[in-house]
Amino acid sequence: MSRKPRPPAKSSWTGQVETAAMDVIPEDTEASHGNNNGHSLPLPDEMETPRSSKRIYWVVAISVLVIIAVISIGLAFGLKDEKNQQNEIVNAGSARDVVSDKKRRIRLQQYLVKHEVNTDAEFEDRSSPHFRALDFLAFQDEQRLSAPSGDLRSREGYGLLTRYVMSLFFYQMGGPDWNFDLMFLSKFDTCYWFSVFKPPIGQVGIICNENTNEITGFSFIGDNLIGELPKEIAHLTTLSYIESIGNQVKGSIPDEYQNLTNLRTLVFAWNTMSGPIPTWIDRLGRLEFFYLSNNLFSGTIPSQLERLTNLRVLALNDNTLDGSIDSVWTLPKLEYLFMEGNEFTGQLPGLLSEYTPQLINLDFSSNTLSGVLPEDVFSLANLEILDLHGNGFIGPIPDAAISSSSSMLEFVALYENALTGTIPPSLSNLRKLRHLDLSSNALTGEIPDYLFTLGDLKELSLKRTQRSGSVSSLIGSLVNLVVLDLDNNEFTGAIPSEIGALADLQFLLLNRNKLNDAVPSEMSNLTSLRMALLNTNNVTGSMAPICQIQTMQVAVSDCLETSCECCTTCCTSNENCHDYEEVARYDPSWETNYQRTFFSFSKFEQFSVPEVRGNDDN
Numbered sequence: 001m002s003r004k005p006r007p008p009a010k011s012s013w014t015g016q017v018e019t020a021a022m023d024v025i026p027e028d029t030e031a032s033h034g035n036n037n038g039h040s041l042p043l044p045d046e047m048e049t050p051r052s053s054k055r056i057y058w059v060v061a062i063s064v065l066v067i068i069a070v071i072s073i074g075l076a077f078g079l080k081d082e083k084n085q086q087n088e089i090v091n092a093g094s095a096r097d098v099v100s101d102k103k104r105r106i107r108l109q110q111y112l113v114k115h116e117v118n119t120d121a122e123f124e125d126r127s128s129p130h131f132r133a134l135d136f137l138a139f140q141d142e143q144r145l146s147a148p149s150g151d152l153r154s155r156e157g158y159g160l161l162t163r164y165v166m167s168l169f170f171y172q173m174g175g176p177d178w179n180f181d182l183m184f185l186s187k188f189d190t191c192y193w194f195s196v197f198k199p200p201i202g203q204v205g206i207i208c209n210e211n212t213n214e215i216t217g218f219s220f221i222g223d224n225l226i227g228e229l230p231k232e233i234a235h236l237t238t239l240s241y242i243e244s245i246g247n248q249v250k251g252s253i254p255d256e257y258q259n260l261t262n263l264r265t266l267v268f269a270w271n272t273m274s275g276p277i278p279t280w281i282d283r284l285g286r287l288e289f290f291y292l293s294n295n296l297f298s299g300t301i302p303s304q305l306e307r308l309t310n311l312r313v314l315a316l317n318d319n320t321l322d323g324s325i326d327s328v329w330t331l332p333k334l335e336y337l338f339m340e341g342n343e344f345t346g347q348l349p350g351l352l353s354e355y356t357p358q359l360i361n362l363d364f365s366s367n368t369l370s371g372v373l374p375e376d377v378f379s380l381a382n383l384e385i386l387d388l389h390g391n392g393f394i395g396p397i398p399d400a401a402i403s404s405s406s407s408m409l410e411f412v413a414l415y416e417n418a419l420t421g422t423i424p425p426s427l428s429n430l431r432k433l434r435h436l437d438l439s440s441n442a443l444t445g446e447i448p449d450y451l452f453t454l455g456d457l458k459e460l461s462l463k464r465t466q467r468s469g470s471v472s473s474l475i476g477s478l479v480n481l482v483v484l485d486l487d488n489n490e491f492t493g494a495i496p497s498e499i500g501a502l503a504d505l506q507f508l509l510l511n512r513n514k515l516n517d518a519v520p521s522e523m524s525n526l527t528s529l530r531m532a533l534l535n536t537n538n539v540t541g542s543m544a545p546i547c548q549i550q551t552m553q554v555a556v557s558d559c560l561e562t563s564c565e566c567c568t569t570c571c572t573s574n575e576n577c578h579d580y581e582e583v584a585r586y587d588p589s590w591e592t593n594y595q596r597t598f599f600s601f602s603k604f605e606q607f608s609v610p611e612v613r614g615n616d617d618n
Contacts (some may be wrong), residue, residue, distance in 0.1 A: 021581050027176070103399035105138030107147035112164065115152050121330035129171035129230070138168050142187035150558065152289070153237065162215050163190045165232045166206060169218075173249070180204070181281070191215070193536055207241060215264070217241025225249055232257040240286075243267040250274070258283040276300075277316075282307035291315040293338065293591075299323075306330040315339050317363065325364075329355040340365040340387065340588055342470055347371030350382055359383050359396070363411065366390040373419075378402050378409065378426060378484070385411045385594060389437065393417040397438075399424035408432060409593050414612040415439040415461065420555065423448055432456060435594065439485065441462035444471075461485040463509070468492075472516075483599070488512040495539070500525040507599060509580075511556065512536045519562070521545050529605060533580060534562075535571040553607070 015582050112118050122130045145163060148156035164183050166330045169175075170184045178578030182205035183193045191213055194205025196384060207217040210248070215236055221421055225247035233239070234256035235278075240263055249268060251419075254276030262417060263284050269291045272435040276299035277292070293315045293535075298608075301316070311331050318341035328337060332354045344367040349355050352362075352374045369545075372395035376385065379402050386409060397419055409430045419441040428450035436454070439461045446469035447462065457478050467489035476498030491513040500522025508526070519534070520539035531554040532546050541559045546552060547566035556578055559570040571577035580601040587594045600609040 003242070018439055041163065047107060051398065065296075087345055099509040101138050104144075104146055105134060108137060108145070108160070108164075110162070115153075115157075117161065117164070118231060131166050132171045133164055133167040136185060137164060139184075139421075140169075141190075154169075158192075158214070161235055165230070166193060166218075166234060168216075169228050170230055172227050172230045173422060174224065176192075177224060177226070179222065179224045182206075189213075214238040217243070219243040220247055222246040229254055229257075229607055233257065234259045236260075237262060239263060241265045244269075244271060246270045248272055252276075253278055254282065256589050258347055260284065261286065263287055265289040266293040268295065269297055273297065277302055277305070277321075280302050281305055284308070285310070287311055289313045290321050292319065294318040297321060301327045303326065303327055312336065314338070319598055325369075331356065333358060335359060335382070336361045338363050341368065343369055344369060348377075350374060350387075351376050357381070360408075361385040361590060364391065365385040369390060370394070373398050373401050373414075378407070378412075378430065382408055384408045385590065387411065387413040387590075389413045389415045389417065391417055393419060396421035397424050397427070397443075399426045402426045402429040413437045416443065417441055419443060423451060428453055429455065435459045435588075437461040438465055441465055443467075447472060449474055454478070458504075459483040462489065464488040466490065470494075471496055471499075471510075473498045478502065479504070483507045485509040486513065487563045491515055493517070495520055497522040499523065506530045506551075507601075509533045510537070515539055519543055519545055524548055527551065531601065532556070532578075533578075534558075535569075535574065535577065537561075554580070 009269065011172070055259055056593060065164065074316060109120070109123055109468075113120055118130055122128065123134060123193075123618075125131060128195060129135075141163070143163065147161050148154055150157050150162055152158060152161050165436045167185060175181070175184055182195045184205070186193065191208035193206070194201050194203055201221055203218050205224065206213060206215055206223055207219065209216050215238055217240055219241070221436065222244065222245065225244060227249070228251035229249060231254040231591070233242075234254065239260050242260075242263065243265065245267060247270075249272060251270040252273065253268070255278065258278070258280040261283060264286050265288060266284070266596075267289065272295065273292070274296040277297060279302045281287075282304035285308065288310050290308070290311060290313065294317070297316070297319040298321060301321065301499060308331060310333060312333050313336040314328060314331070314334060314336040315336070317338040319342065322345065323347050324342040325339065326346065328334070331347055331596070332355075335358050336357065337356070339362045340360065344364065345368060348364070352359065353376050357380065360382050361384060363385065366389070369388070369391040371393065373388070373393055375398050376499070377398055379400050393414070394417075395612075397414070407430050410432050412430070412433060412435065413429075415437045419438075421443060422445040423438065423443065425448070427433075428448075433454050434456050436457060437459065440463065443465040447467060449472065452472060452474035455477065458480050459482060460478065460485065463485045467486065469491065470493035471486065471491055473496040475496055479501060481502050482504055483501070487509040493515065494517035495510065495515055497520040503525065504527050506528050508529060508531065512535075514532075514537065516538040522545070524545040526546075526549060528551055529546070529549050530551050532552070533556045534543075535556045535558050537558065538561065539558065541563075543555065543562050543564035543566065544555050546555055547564065552566060555564060555567045556569045556571060557564045557567050559572055569578050586596045597608075
């Protein structure tokens with residue numbers, strides 16, 4: 001019986017050796033061993049080996065073991081040496097990288113110093129934003145930029161400059177604590193350091209020209225920027241747009257920014273910046289939009305401002321600026337002028353159309369201006385917003401000819417001045433007027449009937465204007481009214497029943513007059529009413545028509561003359577029993593397109609806009 005052949009060898013060198021060895025095995029092993037036991041296993045006597053043969057076997061076995069041990073030890077040391085060599089190579093590479101990065105950092109610093117971006121002294125403080133920005137470029141930035149051979153105007157020089165300056169901006173403006181990182185210090189190209197938010201915010205961060213890949217602007221809105229602006233921004237002369245809104249930027253505008261002669265938009269609003277408006281502002285001759293709103297700027301408007309002949313929007317509101325306003329009347333393209341909340345003095349020009357004929361918005365409210373109102377203040381072709389409240393204007397309200405077909409005025413606020421005379425007929429031609437506030441002036445006479453033809457009016461305030469006579473039944477024609485404030489006048493007679501037609505009316509202030517008779521039952525139709533002040537009058541009877549209105553929140557009447565189950569306050573005659581002041585004290589702001597964010601009549605009561613009906617643009 002022959003041995004079974006071995007399985008086919010695999011395609012390894014060991015398998016090939018095994019196959020070759022199998023080929024030399026005799027096919028008839030029984031004949032070779034003289035085995036007649038009927039199977040292929042050796043007999044017991046065949047297992048016996050001569051003593052000399054055993055000695056040879058032991059020698060061979062020991063030799064094999066020694067050889068195996070030597071080979072194993074050699075392999076072990078060989079592998080260890082190979083691993084050590086590999087580690088030495090890696091460590092040597094890392095060391096070379098560190099040395100290379102350090103040399104690159106030195107060259108980068110030398111380049112920036114050579115081209116007067118910074119000085120060596122500015123890199124000495126390891127905690128400075130300059131040091132940290134340079135460290136980022138040398139050791140962390142995956143772009144691994146090298147010092148260019150060309151100047152800052154070369155492609156490589158500009159690329160290094162923009163990445164360094166914006167990295168510096170990140171560290172100097174508290175970047176690690178920003179609300180949104182905007183991809184700053186990421187591995188991507190500097191032009192991709194931005195994020196896109198839902199309208200109206202849009203792209204925030206760096207803005208680039210898609211064709212040239214040059215930085216053309218940057219925008220930071222409510223991102224918790226903290227610190228003073230880096231002067232190095234001035235090296236980015238391709239900038240045409242700078243915007244910081246709702247951050248904590250402090251300090252003054254760096255003088256170096258006068259080199260940004262391509263700027264068309266410069267916006268620093270709702271920050272804590274201070275100092276004067278720079279006298280070099282005229283160097284930015286292309287400027288069209290200039291906002292310094294809601295900061296701490298002080299001083300006067302520099303005369304150099306009058307050279308910004310391309311300016312379309314000037315917003316210096318809500319600072320502590322003072323002095324003359326003459327410089328602004330030499331800007332022929334000016335459309336929006338927001339100057340409220342300062343301490344400006346002087347007068348408006350006699351004819352606005354001769355200086356700023358393109359005006360859309362004129363807001364000098366809450367200053368100390370004086371003199372008379374411009375003769376053509378209501379007849380500028382494009383004027384939509386006129387807010388001059390809180391000044392010292394005197395004389396009559398102008399009665400110049402106004403074309404009803406061309407007037408665009410929607411908002412007129414002249415309250416808290418010293419205006420005299422009657423309400424002129426010219427106002428009746430302001431057919432698009434939605435907000436009219438003449439309160440707290442020394443006007444005389446009754447409410448003219450032509451005022452009731454302004455059907456788009458939503459807010460009418462004639463508080464404390466020495467009105468007399470009765471409240472006209474024509475009041476019912478102002479069906480879009482949300483606020484009717486006739487407080488503190490000399491009105492007599494009954495509340496007209498036609499007032500019940502004002503379905504959108506929410507705030508009714510008829511207090512501190514001489515009105516009499518009963519509350520008309522038609523007032524129950526004022527289904528949107530939220531506040532009704534009828535106290536300090538001679539009104540009698542029940543307040544039930546008002547009390548049954550489900551939206552009612554604040555009702556005040558006289559205790560002795562009326563019965564009122566829903567009144568929040570009950571007054572005795574001639575007693576000022578509450579502090580619900582006029583809505584005019586809480587004027588809507590241009591930042592919200594003159595839409596109120598809330599109605600407020602005192603520090604205790606606020607009425608939010610979402611509940612307001614009829615406050616849309618229709």
